[in-house]
Amino acid sequence: MAITPMHFAERMSRLGTESAFDVMVRARALEAQGREVIHLQLGEPDFDTPAHIIEAGVEALRSGETHYTPPAGIPELRQAIADEVSRTRGVTVEPEHVVVTPGGKPIMFFLILALAGEGDEVVYPDPGFPIYGSVVNFTGAKAVPLPIREERDFRFDLDELRSLVNERTKLVIINSPANPTGGLLTDEELRELARLAVEYDFVVMSDEIYRRIVYGDFDQPSIISYPGMQERTVILDGFSKTYAMTGWRLGYGVMPQDIAAAVTRLAINCNSCTPGFTQIAGVAALTGPQEPVEQMVAEFQRRRDVIVAGLNDIPGVTCKLPLGAFYAFPNISHYGDNIADYLLQEAGVATVDGSAFGDHGKGYLRISYANSLDNIEKALDRMRAALLKMG
Numbered sequence: 001m002a003i004t005p006m007h008f009a010e011r012m013s014r015l016g017t018e019s020a021f022d023v024m025v026r027a028r029a030l031e032a033q034g035r036e037v038i039h040l041q042l043g044e045p046d047f048d049t050p051a052h053i054i055e056a057g058v059e060a061l062r063s064g065e066t067h068y069t070p071p072a073g074i075p076e077l078r079q080a081i082a083d084e085v086s087r088t089r090g091v092t093v094e095p096e097h098v099v100v101t102p103g104g105k106p107i108m109f110f111l112i113l114a115l116a117g118e119g120d121e122v123v124y125p126d127p128g129f130p131i132y133g134s135v136v137n138f139t140g141a142k143a144v145p146l147p148i149r150e151e152r153d154f155r156f157d158l159d160e161l162r163s164l165v166n167e168r169t170k171l172v173i174i175n176s177p178a179n180p181t182g183g184l185l186t187d188e189e190l191r192e193l194a195r196l197a198v199e200y201d202f203v204v205m206s207d208e209i210y211r212r213i214v215y216g217d218f219d220q221p222s223i224i225s226y227p228g229m230q231e232r233t234v235i236l237d238g239f240s241k242t243y244a245m246t247g248w249r250l251g252y253g254v255m256p257q258d259i260a261a262a263v264t265r266l267a268i269n270c271n272s273c274t275p276g277f278t279q280i281a282g283v284a285a286l287t288g289p290q291e292p293v294e295q296m297v298a299e300f301q302r303r304r305d306v307i308v309a310g311l312n313d314i315p316g317v318t319c320k321l322p323l324g325a326f327y328a329f330p331n332i333s334h335y336g337d338n339i340a341d342y343l344l345q346e347a348g349v350a351t352v353d354g355s356a357f358g359d360h361g362k363g364y365l366r367i368s369y370a371n372s373l374d375n376i377e378k379a380l381d382r383m384r385a386a387l388l389k390m391g
């Protein structure tokens with residue numbers, strides 16, 4: 001029997017969603033009718049998980065890793081993560097600072113739930129990953145969008161940041177390299193954010209899930225390494241993007257110990273723990289050969305160059321060169337808003353409207369180039385024809 005809306009808790013009306021999954025369902029429905037669709041909507045590498053990681057997971061299953069595990073993660077993986085983060089972020093991290101979860105997403109859910117409530121404010125990037133604002137609204141806290149500006153190469157403006165934080169700010173969320181824009185934050189933004197975090201005593205969640213996917217020589221600094229920040233930073237990272245492990249569901253947070261205790265308590269109330277065999281595969285990913293990651297990033301760079309050149313070649317479309325992640329975020333405002341549905345129906349190309357990532361994403365499209373060069377070229381031809389038809 002269907003449950004009527006009056007049975008839902010009021011907070012459910014404030015919970016958003018991630019449109020990329022809705023687009024996937026609509027694209028699959030078209031495919032079921034015999035249409036051919038090129039999938040450029042989902043944020044997942046199209047590569048297979050490297051073989052040595054799969055082997056480690058299978059071997060773990062065969063050797064009996066089929067039981068509950070410690071809620072914050074198995075000691076070997078927490079240690080490997082602490083070593084990796086210490087090595088790459090310029091701070092010393094201990095295993096006690098690490099909480100392992102099924103994917104990186106639970107870290108954002110648990111952290112926002114742990115820190116934000118009625119009367120609190122949380123600042124988050126707009127356009128940005130849609131789950132940030134969704135969960136903040138769910139808690140009853142005020143979600144405060146921080147505009148991400150194309151004219152600043154998809155970074156935020158320092159004056160705007162200063163105008164949005166105050167004594168009620170509990171948490172500021174940043175994401176670099178960014179979904180959906182591919183933009184990178186630089187020392188200039190991080191330094192000022194760190195200064196404000198100390199002044200107003202708020203926590204920063206730094207979503208670094210795309211940290212390894214950067215193009216060129218840019219060495220992405222982490223906010224955790226700035227003065228006064230280790231005691232107020234939560235790094236979110238994981239295995240989905242770097243090691244093409246989206247379906248394994250393995251991610252983690254690195255945070256001060258009191259926050260780790262709160263996040264772990266929420267995990268115990270929700271999922272108990274993360275499967276042991278995926279965690280053992282995670283140890284193999286972090287401690288094993290990194291060439292597969294380098295090869296994947298090199299391939300993404302080739303595709304990025306093709307898609308950005310092809311988009312800029314379409315009259316009325318302009319696309320900045322993304323510096324990281326695997327998304328292009330072209331400005332298509334010449335053709336109006338909400339054209340992803342038109343492109344799906346008319347051209348059989350699945351993308352996501354920029355507005356799904358916040359009001360400041362209106363007039364843009366998010367195109368994931370985690371697809372073959374052949375398909376990217378075909379999609380460009382089809383999008384060009386469909387857009388020119390609009391005039």
Ligand code: PLP
Binds near residue numbers: 178251
């Ligand atoms: N953060 C950002 C910005 C993302 O784009 C995603 C996935 O799309 C995640 C976090 C969560 O990834 P996962 O839960 O697969 O680790």
